[in-house]
Amino acid sequence: MKNCAVLFLLLTGILAACSDDNDPDNNHGLQLVFEDNTYQLTGVAKEEGGRMLVNYPRWSDIYKYAVVVTQGRTGKTPYPNEDMQQWQHGLSGLDKWVCVQSVYFDDAGDLWILDPAAPRLQTIQGNGAKLVKMDKTSNTVARTYSFMDILADTSYVNDVRIDVARQYAYLTESKGGGIIVVNLANGQMRRVLQAHYSTISDPAYKFVIDGRELMKNGRPAKFNSDGIALTPNGDWLYYKPLSDDKLYRIKTEYLRDWNMNDADLGSRVEDLGHFTTTDGMIFDKKGNLYLGDLQRYRLVKLDSTLKMTTIVQDDRLIWPDSYSIADGYLYVSCSQIQKQPEYNNGVDKRTSPYTVYKVKI
Secondary structure, rough: OHHHHHHHHHHHHHHHHHHHHHOOHHHHHOOEEEEEEEOOOOEEOOOOOOOOEOOOOOOOOOOOOEEEEEEOOOOEEOOOOOHOOOOOOOOOOOOOOOOOOOEEEEOOOOOOEOOOOHHHHHOOOOOOOOEEOOOOOOOOOOEEEEEOOOOOOOOEEEEEEEEEEOOOEEEEEOOOOOOEEEEEOOEEEEEEEEHHHHOOOOOOOEEEEEEOOEEOOOOOOOOOOOEEEEEOOOEEEEEEEEOOOOOEEEEEHHOOOOOHHHHHHHHHHHEEOOOOOOOOOEOOOOEEHHHHEEOOOOOEEEEEOOEEEEEEEEEOOOEEEEEEOOOOOOEEEOOOOOOOHHHHOOOOOOOOOOEEEEEOO
């Protein structure tokens, strides 16, 4: 009888393993939670125990909503309402979504929406470059931080992290390269490390993906400071250019010191070495840093010693873009940027939906 029980357990385990292998949503632990076969998404934000939002930048004529709350795998409701989505060329972008790049829930559960307001990645329209904090009870705008006084009209603010305890925001600017620091209490802000080597993609690095160097208009495609992550205690800001594999960090106490100029700050930057080409990145509460690997279709983790391990490698991770952590899962959006027509001599290479996955961490 004992041998029969052991055999039953072994057979049950084998059947379960086979079932997992045959279920595409359990392949390597990667679970599909949202897909859109029409509109290109970039950002994802998952509320602890609650809503998931995704955003869609205005990068082409194939466009409808900037920010939505998802319902199931394909359902979506414009957030916070239809009216905020109705920007048109020539109108003010101060109270509308113009070209939203990122959505983010901070540690207090507050939702932030980052709008670089540069359709087609060109120039800022309607004076609309802004960071918006939403009121989580009424789903109305709580406060808007405009970047128009510190940015050139060719800038593109890309991603944001919030230090709730100190009331500071840190953002990357991905065109010219640089970090934006915002005192959320008084609204004071500045752009630092502009064109510093840590915010500029290494020109010598060959960004090879899908077997060829990514090109645009006959030249290697270069993306500057993009991914950004704040340690759980808020003491360090990690960041990197997208199209090379270097990772950098700086103590946030220096960024918050308005008496330190760019030369002072540049001397405080720490070069952590070579890791992966990633778009976004995020820390968990234990101090592990999660990044993508655009070239190898995988997600990786760096522990506190900077040891890198692969979490999941899967062909469905087509340009893992933005990250959110909630409910014990890492959520990742896949924007398929390398398949856009401008990187393929005008040919749209996409053959599958834009997606959001989650993986247990």
